[in-house]
Amino acid sequence: MFQNVLIGLGGGAAGALLFASVSSGSWLSVLLFYLAPLPMMIAGIGWSHWAAMAGALVGAFTLGAAFSSMFFFAFLAVAGLPAWWLSYLAMLARPRAETPAATGLEWYPAGRLVLWASLLAMLVVLAAVPMFGLTGEAFRRGMREALTQLFRIETDTPPNAPLVIPGVADPERVIDVLAAAVPLAAAAIATVTNAVNLWLAGRVVKLSGRLARPWPVLADMRLPPAAAMALLAAVGLSFAGGLVGIAASVAAASLLMAYGFVGFAVLHAVTDGLPTRGMILGAAYASVFLIGWPIFGACALGLVDTVVDLRGRAARRRGRGDPGERG
Secondary structure, X not given: OHXXXXXXXXXXXXXXXXXXXXHHOOHHHHHXXXXXXXXXXXXXXXXXXXXXXXXXXXXXXXXXXXOOHHHHHHHHHHHHHHHHHHHHHHOOEEEOOOOOOOOOEEEOOHHHHHHHHHHHHHHHHXXXXXXXXXXXXXXXXXXXXXXXXXXXXXXXXXXOOOOOOOOOOOHHHHHHHHHHHHHHHHHHHHHHHHHHHHHHHHHHHHHHOOOOOOOOOHHHOOOOHHHHHHHHHHHHHOOOOHHHHHHHHHHHHHHHHHHHHHHHHHHHHHOOOOOOHHHHHHHHHHHHHHOOOOHHHHHHHHHHHHHHOHHHHHHHHOOOOOOOOOO
């Protein structure tokens, strides 16, 4: 137990350093900021979820003492608590219940882990919404003011001078578009950050030989059926306007990104056995990493698979059953 606490403290200190690097303002610090949950996830998966919890608390208290209470709560919400909860769920298991004599363990499905990654991202963004306003119009106004101030700092524009963004003819229009897009982008990025950090932590622990659970077949990953209904409801409510519409849009963005991961799982499954599989997968990952918007194709593929079971059809064509994980 004492070793677990020490590992957790080390993970929390490392996470706090990564998180605090964002204060430098460099582009590299943004990448380090996104990796802040990783050390605590490694501690949680490789040792104990209590190690991840200890790391979350020590990291939060360290940042709170060094900077301000805002850093304390931000670290817990963005890095600490998601790292603890996802590492706890990743190592959750129960006895198999197919027959009374069943042996072995049934581990928490990868699809539900991705869904939790999206739900945690959604909650973090929604928790930040009241900081900008308690009504829809107040939120948009607060976002515009924050973005305007950010661009003034970046472009060295004096406070009373008209805002000028190099290469942009109508800066106010750009600010309006960004004010609407930033909450959605934040939810999507946070979903990807949570899921990718969990995958990286699992790989690190697996390479170290400490991974207690078998590595899941990610190509068989599925979301629970209720996730599609929740996404449909969120998309519908996003047209309601006001804070309800903003909250629904954030939920839709995070859930849609979860289906993007399912889309890549589908792509891995349906290209199994193809001689060009490596080229197809490489092109897909590279296009998303370099351009970004092709991720919507992966989201669409994940949603289509939910309706028509593309992986099951591909498996039957290859002459074997569908082993898909019904998460």
